[in-house]
Amino acid sequence: MSTAAALQTLDAEVIDYDALYADYxxxxxxxxxxxxxxxxxxxxxxxxxxxxxxxxxxxxxxxSLGRVSVCLRLGEAxxxxxxxxxxxxxxxxxxxxxxxxxxxxVLFEVSRLGVPPSPSPAGLAPERRAAPAAERLATSAxxxxxxxxxxxxxxxxxxxxxxxxxxxxxxxxxxxxVGVTVGASxxxxxxxxxxxxxxxxxxxAGSHAPDEVRRLLLxxxxxxxxxxxxxxxxxxxxxxxxxxxxxxASGRPLAGIVLPRAVHPHFALxxxxxxxALASYRKVAxxxxxxxxxxxxxxxxxLAASLEERKQRLELALAxxxxxLGLAVADVSVVSIRYDVRVELGLSEAxxxxxxxxxxxxxxxxxxxxxxxxxxxxxxxxxxxxxxxxLALVETP
Amino acid sequence: MTGMTDHTQLILDGxxxxxxxxxxEAWQRGERIAPITIDMALTRACNxxxxxxxxxxxxxxxxxxxxxxxxxxxxxxxxxxxxxxxFVSDGESTLSPAFVxxxxxxxxxxxxxAVGTNGLAITRMKAEExxxxxxxxxxxxxxxxxxxYAQIMGVREEWFDRVCQxxxxxxxxKQRDGLPVTLGLQMVVMPSYEDQILPLAQLGKELRxxxxxxxxxxxxxxxxxxxxxxxxxxxxxKLRRAEALSDESYRVxxxxxxxxxxxxxxxxxxxxxxxxxxxxxxxLVAPCGMLFNERYKKFHIxxxxxxxxxxxxxxxxxxxxxxxxxxxxFNAQTMCGSLCLQHKVNETLDAHVKGLVQLRNPNxxxxxxxxxI
Numbered sequence: 001m002s003t004a005a006a007l008q009t010l011d012a013e014v015i016d017y018d019a020l021y022a023d024y025x026x027x028x029x030x031x032x033x034x035x036x037x038x039x040x041x042x043x044x045x046x047x048x049x050x051x052x053x054x055x056x057x058x059x060x061x062x063x064s065l066g067r068v069s070v071c072l073r074l075g076e077a078x079x080x081x082x083x084x085x086x087x088x089x090x091x092x093x094x095x096x097x098x099x100x101x102x103x104x105x106v107l108f109e110v111s112r113l114g115v116p117p118s119p120s121p122a123g124l125a126p127e128r129r130a131a132p133a134a135e136r137l138a139t140s141a142x143x144x145x146x147x148x149x150x151x152x153x154x155x156x157x158x159x160x161x162x163x164x165x166x167x168x169x170x171x172x173x174x175x176x177x178v179g180v181t182v183g184a185s186x187x188x189x190x191x192x193x194x195x196x197x198x199x200x201x202x203x204x205a206g207s208h209a210p211d212e213v214r215r216l217l218l219x220x221x222x223x224x225x226x227x228x229x230x231x232x233x234x235x236x237x238x239x240x241x242x243x244x245x246x247x248x249a250s251g252r253p254l255a256g257i258v259l260p261r262a263v264h265p266h267f268a269l270x271x272x273x274x275x276x277a278l279a280s281y282r283k284v285a286x287x288x289x290x291x292x293x294x295x296x297x298x299x300x301x302x303l304a305a306s307l308e309e310r311k312q313r314l315e316l317a318l319a320x321x322x323x324x325l326g327l328a329v330a331d332v333s334v335v336s337i338r339y340d341v342r343v344e345l346g347l348s349e350a351x352x353x354x355x356x357x358x359x360x361x362x363x364x365x366x367x368x369x370x371x372x373x374x375x376x377x378x379x380x381x382x383x384x385x386x387x388x389x390x391l392a393l394v395e396t397p
Numbered sequence: 398m399t400g401m402t403d404h405t406q407l408i409l410d411g412x413x414x415x416x417x418x419x420x421x422e423a424w425q426r427g428e429r430i431a432p433i434t435i436d437m438a439l440t441r442a443c444n445x446x447x448x449x450x451x452x453x454x455x456x457x458x459x460x461x462x463x464x465x466x467x468x469x470x471x472x473x474x475x476x477x478x479x480x481x482x483x484f485v486s487d488g489e490s491t492l493s494p495a496f497v498x499x500x501x502x503x504x505x506x507x508x509x510x511a512v513g514t515n516g517l518a519i520t521r522m523k524a525e526e527x528x529x530x531x532x533x534x535x536x537x538x539x540x541x542x543x544x545x546y547a548q549i550m551g552v553r554e555e556w557f558d559r560v561c562q563x564x565x566x567x568x569x570x571k572q573r574d575g576l577p578v579t580l581g582l583q584m585v586v587m588p589s590y591e592d593q594i595l596p597l598a599q600l601g602k603e604l605r606x607x608x609x610x611x612x613x614x615x616x617x618x619x620x621x622x623x624x625x626x627x628x629x630x631x632x633x634x635k636l637r638r639a640e641a642l643s644d645e646s647y648r649v650x651x652x653x654x655x656x657x658x659x660x661x662x663x664x665x666x667x668x669x670x671x672x673x674x675x676x677x678x679x680x681l682v683a684p685c686g687m688l689f690n691e692r693y694k695k696f697h698i699x700x701x702x703x704x705x706x707x708x709x710x711x712x713x714x715x716x717x718x719x720x721x722x723x724x725x726x727f728n729a730q731t732m733c734g735s736l737c738l739q740h741k742v743n744e745t746l747d748a749h750v751k752g753l754v755q756l757r758n759p760n761x762x763x764x765x766x767x768x769x770i
Contacts, residue, residue, distance in 0.1 A: 044518045
């Protein structure tokens with residue numbers, strides 16, 4: 001077929017392939033729902049950097065969706081990627097091919113589409129699975145991770161314990177409080193708790209240990225668990241204790257996830273004593289609840305404050321801490337405070353230049369330390385830019 | 398070889414974490430473990446507009462995952478010990494120009510590759526290319542009748558016919574070549590879709606995939622999608638009737654454990670994220686898809702379009718975020734949406750850490766799809 005002849009007969013709708021490709025690429029970023037190549041019959045098309053693959057996909061879509069013909073205009077740069085012979089061969093797998101030149105561009109028409117492509121077109125024969133590399137993967141990261149030492153130092157925790165013991169009176173079991181007294185013993189250490197039978201709250205606690213370090217540790221545990229539900233104290237007591245004792249400057253004690261039992265055997269002791277006490281309580285009081293639902297509440301002064309007062313406290317704290325983080329006061333605003341504890345912050349354009357996630361986390365830590373430990377910090381939600389179909393909180397554009 | 402999946406070995410409502418005890422033990426020792434499974438998308442774009450789409454709540458800074466980015470990412474995953482990659486998450490990955498190459502490359506590296514898709518763009522030609530490289534392919538289809546399909550999924554009615562044809566083609570290819578790939582259908586059940594439960598189960602029986610799974614719909618912590626978990630109970634009888642349509646090579650399974658949980662969690666710490674992370678179609682790496690939105694910026698770890706995944710995984714920032722979720726200040730009961738991807742893993746690990754259950758090497762043959770926990 002001569003190009004000149006083809007020029008005479010091409011009458012199909014001409015689709016600008018380059019524009020279509022560019023539009024697709026842009027839509028991948030800005031059209032999140034209802035995405036489509038926009039041309040009828042090409043809705044299944046997925047382009048490719050490789051022109052041959054891209055055109056094959058396009059013709060496959062057109063044929064699959066019952067389109068009779070497709071005529072594409074390939075711009076000069078695009079057309080140069082494949083010879084006329086290659087274009088013809090590609091098109092013939094789907095129908096009759098006609099090619100024509102329009103200046104430096106090429107018109108590529110494939111008609112009589114609709115004959116389904118061969119189930120296994122040349123070059124697309126199903127490949128057999130490669131031999132699994134399970135053996136290689138089995139070595140996994142775990143094998144390459146540093147092995148923990150048999151026992152880590154407890155020094156940093158010990159120093160903190162001594163500090164705390166010098167300032168706070170030890171907790172003791174008060175036997176005349178109404179409650180069920182339960183306890184547990186292990187390695188010559190013991191723990192006693194008094195638990196209210198109605199709410200299962202720990203109202204007093206006492207401990208014994210043969211050495212000073214564990215004595216201080218268990219005394220601190222007792223102080224920490226008084227007022228907590230027994231279930232929470234058992235499930236997360238050791239975790240809370242490790243966090244309370246860990247000096248902020250010392251960093252995390254483990255490379256991966258910090259579970260207290262892995263940090264030091266002393267924390268495993270805490271865990272085991274608490275579990276023993278719970279087991280004892282279950283037996284004595286017939287307590288069979290396993291689902292913990294305790295949630296720390298903010299301090300009373302925060303709860304008593306009005307919304308405006310809370311906002312002022314946050315703004316005051318932000319004004320103090322932002323310069324230290326290299327930010328101006330105007331770079332952060334308090335947008336909302338919901339459910340008493342969820343603080344939503346608005347961030348200025350200046351934040352775009354910053355590594356935002358760790359900074360937001362740092363802001364949260366600081367606001368917890370300066371305002372209330374229960375605060376949660378979030379930034380303003382980014383709304384979906386598309387028409388939402390079912391959201392309960394539909395917003396009009 | 399028949400190519401049919403052994404259904405007795407397919408876990409559709411549970412977790413396979415007990416089969417990864419070596420990694421659980423490393424995690425307990427405080428070592429840096431690689432995720433077993435990564436759930437991700439290659440784009441945030443989607444050619445559908447499903448009513449229940451959680452992606453509407455996951456908006457974040459948009460970037461493009463190019464072919465180079467995804468291939469490099471897969472190299473990193475294989476190197477650090479990731480086992481399975483599922484292209485599901487917050488976009489329709491089949492629309493990405495890198496989709497086919499990513500599947501082939503991941504498979505060549507020894508990674509188990511899987512896809513969750515609406516199935517529209519998987520023509521027979523594309524199915525021929527990808528099915529030999531996949532562990533499973535799951536079609537999201539939330540209605541068994543064309544008109545309701547169009548309503549629920551926000552598309553033209555003809556797309557229902559096209560997707561059905563694509564499923565038929567995939568089943569035929571699998572049977573012809575004896576491929577080990579598992580083909581599934583998935584219905585996101587909203588109480589108002591009750592009328593479509595049985596028609597879809599029946600449709601599946603005609604199309605002959607390996608299974609149809611019926612699952613709950615997740616919602617965020619503010620309940621913005623308006624999922625009414627109390628109304629699921631009224632569907633139980635229909636769900637059981639749908640299950641009864643199972644036969645020896647087609648299984649209808651309901652995710653009872655999640656539906657009956659009514660959006661509630663038994664645990665407060667999120668321990669599952671180091672085993673199973675999620676990546677947005679924008680390249681954003683976060684411990685969980687429910688934290689993709691910019692609102693949860695403090696949990697964002699990085700972007701694979703800008704930083705290599707291996708570098709990110711070994712960074713202090715990655716483990717700072719993971720530790721936040723496992724720390725005393727985090728409460729999944731109040732800070733998270735409902736029934737997340739990691740839910741079953743979280744449930745199991747939490748009970749293990751609390752000493753309520755003891756994870757042991759499971760007896761008997763390992764289930765299918767071990768790389769997808």
